[in-house]
Amino acid sequence: xxxxxxxxxxxxxxxxxxxxxxxxxxxxxxxxxxxxxxxxxxxxxxxxxxxxxxxxxxxxxxxxxxxxxxxxxxxxxxxxxx
Numbered sequence: 411x412x413x414x415x416x417x418x419x420x421x422x423x424x425x426x427x428x429x430x431x432x433x434x435x436x437x438x439x440x441x442x443x444x445x446x447x448x449x450x451x452x453x454x455x456x457x458x459x460x461x462x463x464x465x466x467x468x469x470x471x472x473x474x475x476x477x478x479x480x481x482x483x484x485x486x487x488x489x490x491x492x
Contacts, residue, residue, distance in 0.1 A: 411466065417477070419470030431474060433467045436460075443471040 421434040431440040438460060446456055453468050 411469070413473050413477075416466060416470040416473045419467050420474045433463055433470065436463060436467075438463065440471045440474050443468055444475050447472070 419434050420431050420440055422429055422431050426432060426437060427439060432438055433440065433443070443456060446459075447453075447468075451459075453465060456468055457463065457465065
């Protein structure tokens with residue numbers, strides 16, 4: 411599946427959750443899925459938690475996050491190594 415095809419699974423509608431990116435056809439924020447993945451939930455865990463979504467929806471969230479990271483700089487403080 412191509413990146414462009416996956417990205418079509420994300421929608422932004424100003425009338426749904428203030429225009430936050432969501433999984434197309436759902437009111438599930440992309441950032442929520444990314445947060446769950448970041449704390450260690452697996453794709454399988456998410457599919458159980460949200461039975462209305464599919465694996466491709468989760469992959470769409472990951473691709474969207476990757477695309478946003480390429481275009482947005484977040485300053486992360488450097489740790490002090492001893």
